[in-house]
Amino acid sequence: MKPLVTITDVARAAAVSVQTVSRALNNKGEISPTTRDRIVAIAEQLGYRRNAIARGLVTNRSMTLGLLVPDIANPFFPDIARGIEDRALANGYNVFLCNTVEDPNREAAVLALLEEKRVDGIILCSARLTDDRLLPLLRRHRAVVLVNHPAPPEVAASVRVDDAAGTQQAVRHLHATQRTPIAFLAGPAHAHSSQQRTVAYRQTLAELGMALDPTLLRQCAPDAEGGYQAARALLAGTTPVPALLCYNDLVAVGALQACREAGLRVPDDVAIIGCDDIALARLITPALTTLRVDKSAIGAAAFGLLLARIEGDGTDAEVVFTPELVLRASAP
Amino acid sequence: MKPLVTITDVARAAAVSVQTVSRALNNKGEISPTTRDRIVAIAEQLGYRRNAIARGLVTNRSMTLGLLVPDIANPFFPDIARGIEDRALANGYNVFLCNTVEDPNREAAVLALLEEKRVDGIILCSARLTDDRLLPLLRRHRAVVLVNHPAPPEVAASVRVDDAAGTQQAVRHLHATQRTPIAFLAGPAHAHSSQQRTVAYRQTLAELGMALDPTLLRQCAPDAEGGYQAARALLAGTTPVPALLCYNDLVAVGALQACREAGLRVPDDVAIIGCDDIALARLITPALTTLRVDKSAIGAAAFGLLLARIEGDGTDAEVVFTPELVLRASAP
DNA sequence: TTGAAAGCGGTACCAG
DNA sequence: CTGGTACCGCTTTCAA
Numbered sequence: 016m017k018p019l020v021t022i023t024d025v026a027r028a029a030a031v032s033v034q035t036v037s038r039a040l041n042n043k044g045e046i047s048p049t050t051r052d053r054i055v056a057i058a059e060q061l062g063y064r065r066n067a068i069a070r071g072l073v074t075n076r077s078m079t080l081g082l083l084v085p086d087i088a089n090p091f092f093p094d095i096a097r098g099i100e101d102r103a104l105a106n107g108y109n110v111f112l113c114n115t116v117e118d119p120n121r122e123a124a125v126l127a128l129l130e131e132k133r134v135d136g137i138i139l140c141s142a143r144l145t146d147d148r149l150l151p152l153l154r155r156h157r158a159v160v161l162v163n164h165p166a167p168p169e170v171a172a173s174v175r176v177d178d179a180a181g182t183q184q185a186v187r188h189l190h191a192t193q194r195t196p197i198a199f200l201a202g203p204a205h206a207h208s209s210q211q212r213t214v215a216y217r218q219t220l221a222e223l224g225m226a227l228d229p230t231l232l233r234q235c236a237p238d239a240e241g242g243y244q245a246a247r248a249l250l251a252g253t254t255p256v257p258a259l260l261c262y263n264d265l266v267a268v269g270a271l272q273a274c275r276e277a278g279l280r281v282p283d284d285v286a287i288i289g290c291d292d293i294a295l296a297r298l299i300t301p302a303l304t305t306l307r308v309d310k311s312a313i314g315a316a317a318f319g320l321l322l323a324r325i326e327g328d329g330t331d332a333e334v335v336f337t338p339e340l341v342l343r344a345s346a347p
Numbered sequence: 348m349k350p351l352v353t354i355t356d357v358a359r360a361a362a363v364s365v366q367t368v369s370r371a372l373n374n375k376g377e378i379s380p381t382t383r384d385r386i387v388a389i390a391e392q393l394g395y396r397r398n399a400i401a402r403g404l405v406t407n408r409s410m411t412l413g414l415l416v417p418d419i420a421n422p423f424f425p426d427i428a429r430g431i432e433d434r435a436l437a438n439g440y441n442v443f444l445c446n447t448v449e450d451p452n453r454e455a456a457v458l459a460l461l462e463e464k465r466v467d468g469i470i471l472c473s474a475r476l477t478d479d480r481l482l483p484l485l486r487r488h489r490a491v492v493l494v495n496h497p498a499p500p501e502v503a504a505s506v507r508v509d510d511a512a513g514t515q516q517a518v519r520h521l522h523a524t525q526r527t528p529i530a531f532l533a534g535p536a537h538a539h540s541s542q543q544r545t546v547a548y549r550q551t552l553a554e555l556g557m558a559l560d561p562t563l564l565r566q567c568a569p570d571a572e573g574g575y576q577a578a579r580a581l582l583a584g585t586t587p588v589p590a591l592l593c594y595n596d597l598v599a600v601g602a603l604q605a606c607r608e609a610g611l612r613v614p615d616d617v618a619i620i621g622c623d624d625i626a627l628a629r630l631i632t633p634a635l636t637t638l639r640v641d642k643s644a645i646g647a648a649a650f651g652l653l654l655a656r657i658e659g660d661g662t663d664a665e666v667v668f669t670p671e672l673v674l675r676a677s678a679p
Numbered sequence: 680t681t682g683a684a685a686g687c688g689g690t691a692c693c694a695g
Numbered sequence: 696c697t698g699g700t701a702c703c704g705c706t707t708t709c710a711a
Contacts, residue, residue: 021687021688021689022688022689023688023689031697031698032697032698032699033688033689033690033698034690034691034697034698034699035696035697035698037689037690037691038696038697041690045696045697046696046697047696047697050696050697062487064459064462064463064487065463065688065689066463066465066687066688066689067463067464067465068400068403068404068409068464068465068687068688068689069404069687069688069689069690069703070688070689070690071400071689071703072400072401072404072687072688072689072690072702072703072704072705073688073689073690073691073702073703074689074690074691074703075703077400079464087419087425087428087429087444088422088425088426088429088626090420090422093419093420093425093446094420096419096446097419097420097446097448100445100446104453104456104457104460109443109445109460109461109464110443110444110445111441111442111443111444112419112442112443112444113432113441113442113444114425114428114429114432116429121436124436125436127396128436128441129441130396131396131397131398131399132399132400132411132441133398133399133400155394155396239626239630268627268630269630272630275632294420294571295600295627298571298600298601298604298631299630299631299632300607300631300632353703353704353705354704354705355704355705363681363682364681364682364683365682365704365705365706366681366682366683366705366706366707367680367681367682369705369706369707370680370681373706377680377681378680378681379680379681382680382681397704397705398703398704398705400703400704400705401687401703401704401705401706402704402705402706403687403705404686404687404688404689404703404704404705404706405686405687405704405705405706405707406687406705406706406707407687680711681710681711682709682710682711683708683709683710683711684707684708684709684710685706685707685708685709686705686706686707686708687704687705687706687707688703689702689703690701690702690703691700691701691702691703692699692700692701693698693699693700693701694697694698694699694700695696695697695698695699
């Protein structure tokens, strides 16, 4: 552990006071350009790097954010993270990217740890905690933005995707192309977006005069394995299933695999629609019809809302993105 | 910005000194169980949460690590990150997961930022900086582990995959199944693993008495788009290409797509081998023959080495994993 | 077993 | 324009 250069060392080397060094380094306050340049040069030469810990203690700002995602292996979240991190770095913030691996307890633990680390704000994607546990934890943070989860405006701003609109588009498309009845692999029960889409699914079926067959509505883990298992179980039934609406693209990939193993052709025997339009969706065969959302824009919007809250003017409380149905081979 | 409870507040409420509270909270030093429990209860009730910033300033330990990956959207890295983060959290560390988006300058910037944040150590995966820029930056850090990149032991420990062995297995398999000549989509020129594999590719061809056709050796971006472009360019040539060895699975997915568009059947007209065995590899059609490495184990090993270095006994300097060829439909 | 005081490396406030 | 001093919240050292 090599002894690091401190601001005092720089001050001594430059024969000035520490405050003068501080002013030079931060380029603020009244200071003559001459001394500033001289000090900056000396600091550079000494290999000085400022200590964000010490600075954070006095400024009460860590210039650090927390980002929680339920599963970083789902390409949906790296894309959002990218949108956030790009803007965060540009604004001088570092991001703790925390994978809660779909585990509510880990989500709670991470929220507490981030509080100890005194992050300036957090962005929580697709919360898995129930509100009674979640909200008290969130309230302790200085600024919070939720992605895909509602919250009282005094607790958090939110960025969400219009789940109802997306589900409606997908169901209508399947209905219009004569692929009924429509099964729905609905994702995890505790996910808010799953609940919203389930409501929309039921409602749209009703609007179109279709009966709801409860056996065609199944929850599943929001990954390929979950989709595979759920689809297998579904296909084991006696009723043929000509259309499969999936919680996300990974679920759709798993379902596709299950269909293939069951000897069903996609889209001839079964049409499949995913959600998110991850990069993979157009690279597999058949390419996946899916609901596209602009993940990078979601990330950027979330950061924007968070920054506004950190800086005090938490005016805009909600941004909504509307998904767009992208037709590809799996459900033309 | 709500006023947070400090250790002083707790001390006042419990009518003891701050040191006693500190001892109670950390459960160390001599303290009577009675007062300790009383203090802990009061702290809890006041909603006290300790301040890692203040604590880090005095202990000179941030309990924070930095993890740099070139592209978090490549499923290879989330798997490694998962292996690291699981063990890090279990040991009380938080991880800054930083996506350098294949950009050397961003890598350098992040390395500097992490230094300001006084992370206790960093794990850098697949460095993109050249050693002359990289090493000075690394030397400034207290503990460093490199994944897929060599380094002098006094600068960093390293975890690597035996690229030569993997490449050799793959080339031999393609040769044994009569699929020659063999093209190689080698990934980014500045990646150490790309260089190693290129050497092994040449060497193995020579050992097997095959001529090297330079037009069959192409660099590419290490993602699906890169594989797609490189494969397209390759297939535009006049020579048929019966075998395609790819830098990683994403490159292979892109190459697969290019082959399909060119009207080539996989594996009948072209055999394709990927690398990493990401989850996707067995979910696409045809399933991908690939070189499997245990990503979670790589992450765990990297964390283990880092912890050893942080705690001072940086004895083991290198861990090597050997990839295993997994035969699937794309190159049976 | 507990407490008083010093100080980690900065920044902020005021004086010169 | 520059310097002195207090202090952020906590742990460490030494006394009591």
